[in-house]
Amino acid sequence: MGQGKSQFTEEELQDYEDLTYFTKKEVLYAHQKFKALAPEKVGHNKNAKLPITKMLQYPELSANPFGDRICQTFSSSRDGDMTFEDFLDMMSVFSTGAPKSVKAEHAFRIFDFDGDDMLGTSDIKQVIERLIGGNKLNDREMDHLIQNVLEEADLDDDGSLSFAEFEHIIDKNSDFANTFRIRL
Secondary structure: OOOOOOOOOHHHHHHHHHHOOOOHHHHHHHHHHHHHHOHHHHOOOOOOEEOHHHHOOOHHHHOOOOHHHHHHHHOOOOOOOEEHHHHHHHHHHOOOOOOHHHHHHHHHHHHOOOOOOOEOHHHHHHHHHHHHOOOOOOHHHHHHHHHHHHHHHOOOOOOOEOHHHHHHHHHHOOOHHHHOOOOO
């Protein structure tokens, strides 16, 4: 910590430690990372809110095909703009200390593009398109792939995935907790 006076009181740091999967030292390090995105804005204002364009300059978000969705999901205003507390919450969920169940809940929200608490065919299509990038599938190939996903995961055959069905698939994936991670 010996890098000058912290912008946070000991009580605030304790609250952050209690509410996240981070130590006080990690909270301060997260704040350094957040501040580095816009030092002129965050330097003297611990409550500064950074626009999504700044947030997407964070290397792990800029390289992620879901970077904008991650920002929108963790943004308290849901527009992708983030305060330090939003950023800390996001980094905490993506940390190695967060349990698989917490990661699964947030992954589901990131993939639920229309916000209806179900992963329907349009949500699944958008996930696939983001994952394959510029490698476009024709309509028949896309429909076939979506159908395969639903056959594997849609346990109640309603044409979409509930959180419980999504979590069931996540539970089968032993590497999910390690891959759903952003390093501080």
